[in-house]
Amino acid sequence: MKISFVGIGLMNGSLSLDLQRIYPEAVIQGISRKETTLDRALELGLIHQKGRIDQLTDVDWVFVSIPVAAIASSLPTILDNVGENTMVIDFGSTKAAICEAVKNHPKRNQFLAAHPIAGTEFSGPDAAIPNLYDGKTIILCEAEQTRSDLLPRAEKLLKKLNMVVRQMSSLAHDKHIAYVSHLSHITSFMLGKTVLEKETDQQNIFDMAGSGFASTVRLAKSSPEMWMPIFMQNKHNVLESLDEYISNLNAFKEKLESNAVEDLLTEMKNINKIGTILDRK
């Protein structure tokens, strides 16, 4: 088995650790714009060799985990270069623009659009950890467009990773994910910004911030190079979710200004139930 990772940071690096465990005989190559990233991935044992985007004919799997704008622009070239039994899977956090980029490609049916709901706020090869995907959900989009002999192969691999597969359209994916992922990255970045602007004495952040603040602002450590293209590609849904969030904040503010204590208590009690929903996980 031969596996090519396009991009070898948190996502593909972690995947490599798991796949090396599951398929110890696999030959693993990495492809990256940055030579230093490949050297580090070799050092860390995430890949066995450097690969080339124009040498993919004998590769069984190509996993593409790079910023979403780069996925959309690279996928056609990758498909141009693969053999007839190569399966190409992307792990981008948006799906509509990526599916759109290859919808008329002659090898569209060798591609599977996927979004694993897994990750950390860190990036790069050093962020790779084993078992990142264990027990996590992976969303497959437009899977009916993937060749009927290749899709089960992917499903088998995902099962070995102990992932829970869910299918939906790329439009539905992008709409929902704006709310449960993209929006929370923006709220976290803007919280970080607001505090940094106000607390010019950084010692105060250091001393007075508790675990609650750290948790809420954690995503503000995320890679801008990774997230900016996500916000841009999913702009329509992200802006809609932002509008609703800002409108909720304004309503809260007005209620607080007018001492509408009972209203706010009722509202907060209703919101509490998100704990029950998430803790089911």
Add this chain to the structure above:
Amino acid sequence: MKISFVGIGLMNGSLSLDLQRIYPEAVIQGISRKETTLDRALELGLIHQKGRIDQLTDVDWVFVSIPVAAIASSLPTILDNVGENTMVIDFGSTKAAICEAVKNHPKRNQFLAAHPIAGTEFSGPDAAIPNLYDGKTIILCEAEQTRSDLLPRAEKLLKKLNMVVRQMSSLAHDKHIAYVSHLSHITSFMLGKTVLEKETDQQNIFDMAGSGFASTVRLAKSSPEMWMPIFMQNKHNVLESLDEYISNLNAFKEKLESNAVEDLLTEMKNINKIGTILDRK
């Protein structure tokens, strides 16, 4: 040694576990509006007996950890009832209104206003955990108004809990804490609200929400009875922080709408540094 806990939930319950370890001989009593809370605290071993607010003359320490509006209204009565060597400490998340409530009390100098930067999103006696305060910061306000023989006694106890003491005025405390704690509770509650409103199919939250969302929305599980009074007591600072946060969100939105990619990238990279500041902890 005799210790009275007014309120026996997360904060005082956890404190009791630590103090029982440090002072195994201490007699510990609990005072609460709710008989069921006291019964549960007895069952959990958080207190040895039920106490009464009008029987505090022979008590060495009174710790008051109840919603901040109740702290402000109960403190004068508590001070009325203590003996001349009793020390009263509150653990409220606001400090100005609480200090104001007792500023002319004849026993003001037996009181110490404190805010430990510790906690979880859970509440009630069952939320009590050992070592909650270990290594955490505690902010003391207007400590110069506490009797000079009592203050060192408190500092000694806090040292035994391995807490890091920082002093500031109650006004400075309330202003800073609005940004690094109160605001993040509101951003988290409103994120929860926005997602709950949009995702009427709760299965989608369940399946598509990753650890990033869970982290950002964690504080939305917090007790409304505890937090509503905090927002009200610190309304001026909370509204100011909310205004700045909303204004940052609107600016982000406008930049996204106008595809100001470079601007947003630079901004996000600047915000990333909050990670370095917080990770120093």
